[in-house]
Amino acid sequence: MAVVEEKISKSPSLEDSKKKRKRKRNRASKAEHPNPDNNNGREEEKHEEDDAQAREVEIKDKKNNNKKSKKLRSEEDDEQEERGNNEEEEEEQEGEKEEIKEKMNIGGSGIMSTESFESLGLSEPTIKAIKEMGFQFMTQIQARAIPPLMVGKDVLGAARTGSGKTLAFLVPAVELLYNVRFTPRNGTGVIVICPTRELAIQTHAVAKDLLKYHSQTLGLVIGGSARRGEAERIVKGVNLLVATPGRLLDHLQNTKGFIYKNLKCLMIDEADRILEANFEEEMKQIIKYLPKVNLLAVYIVILGIYMDYVI
Numbered sequence: 263m264a265v266v267e268e269k270i271s272k273s274p275s276l277e278d279s280k281k282k283r284k285r286k287r288n289r290a291s292k293a294e295h296p297n298p299d300n301n302n303g304r305e306e307e308k309h310e311e312d313d314a315q316a317r318e319v320e321i322k323d324k325k326n327n328n329k330k331s332k333k334l335r336s337e338e339d340d341e342q343e344e345r346g347n348n349e350e351e352e353e354e355q356e357g358e359k360e361e362i363k364e365k366m367n368i369g370g371s372g373i374m375s376t377e378s379f380e381s382l383g384l385s386e387p388t389i390k391a392i393k394e395m396g397f398q399f400m401t402q403i404q405a406r407a408i409p410p411l412m413v414g415k416d417v418l419g420a421a422r423t424g425s426g427k428t429l430a431f432l433v434p435a436v437e438l439l440y441n442v443r444f445t446p447r448n449g450t451g452v453i454v455i456c457p458t459r460e461l462a463i464q465t466h467a468v469a470k471d472l473l474k475y476h477s478q479t480l481g482l483v484i485g486g487s488a489r490r491g492e493a494e495r496i497v498k499g500v501n502l503l504v505a506t507p508g509r510l511l512d513h514l515q516n517t518k519g520f521i522y523k524n525l526k527c528l529m530i531d532e533a534d535r536i537l538e539a540n541f542e543e544e545m546k547q548i549i550k551y552l553p554k555v556n557l558l559a560v561y562i563v564i565l566g567i568y569m570d571y572v573i
């Protein structure tokens with residue numbers, strides 16, 4: 263750009279000095295070889311006219327060149343601004359890419375996998391709900407646990423807290439209910455047991471989102487909430503039941519009309535905490551009540567472990 267500016271500012275003065283030198287040479291030669299019928303006065307006038315014209319041209323040229331250089335400078339400023347904006351956008355995009363890469367740091371401390379939910383061949387209502395939840399790629403525990411559960415294999419999953427275990431068992435659970443066309447009349451097809459009320463409430467909320475476009479029914483039974491209301495819902499037919507151990511056992515023992523003979527799948531979330539919380543006896547009794555399920559998913563939480571795994 264400096265070159266362009268230089269060319270523009272130098273070109274008029276080069277031409278002017280040429281013109282001036284030519285005029286000087288003419289004057290000198292005329293002085294040396296005076297014309298016999300020379301009219302000195304007219305020549306001088308002409309030179310003065312020429313000079314005035316040259317000055318006018320010079321001013322015009324300067325103005326034009328100023329305009330040109332201003333235009334060029336503003337075009338250049340625009341280009342620079344555009345380049346600056348593009349650079350900012352590129353930097354932003356790079357930052358976003360880095361963030362995704364960081365999150366997807368497989369084998370490192372990242373929890374994401376490169377497998378998408380789309381690749382699982384899930385039902386339309388499930389995939390629609392997952393998209394609405396804003397998820398595209400699975401976490402590592404999801405990528406490892408969902409495919410075997412979908413083909414009916416039992417799974418023991420171990421993962422850190424916050425690694426996406428909830429969907430790792432809810433997605434296969436919902437798909438199972440959908441594929442066997444569970445209706446309220448069939449009673450309960452999947453039970454998810456959680457060690458605490460809070461965890462059960464959270465799990466129920468995720469299940470609600472996941473079942474948004476399905477016709478299958480959902481229920482929650484937890485210690486401390488109205489037992490009678492829960493029993494009424496159970497009797498109406500809850501296909502996917504989220505429960506804490508004590509209250510579940512209570513309903514198994516006391517709620518008439520609780521259909522659990524069609525149970526297909528039992529999910530135990532944070533099994534290690536269930537045992538820690540002295541639910542061992544309740545769990546033994548629950549297992550006695552329930553029919554032998556085709557599918558069992560047990561999840562345990564391992565703190566401080568760097569790799570999530572499924573056995």
Ligand SMILES: Nc1ncnc2c1ncn2[C@@H]1O[C@H](COP(=O)(O)OP(=O)(O)OP(=O)(O)O)[C@@H](O)[C@H]1O
Pocket residue numbers: 397398399400401404421422423424425426427428429563
């Ligand atoms: N595939 C995914 N992509 C992005 N975020 C996800 C994905 N799956 C789950 N999450 C989000 O990650 C967070 C943790 O998920 P979740 O609660 O299932 O983990 P968790 O292992 O059960 O944790 P906790 O032990 O605390 O219950 C949630 O906010 C959830 O919405």
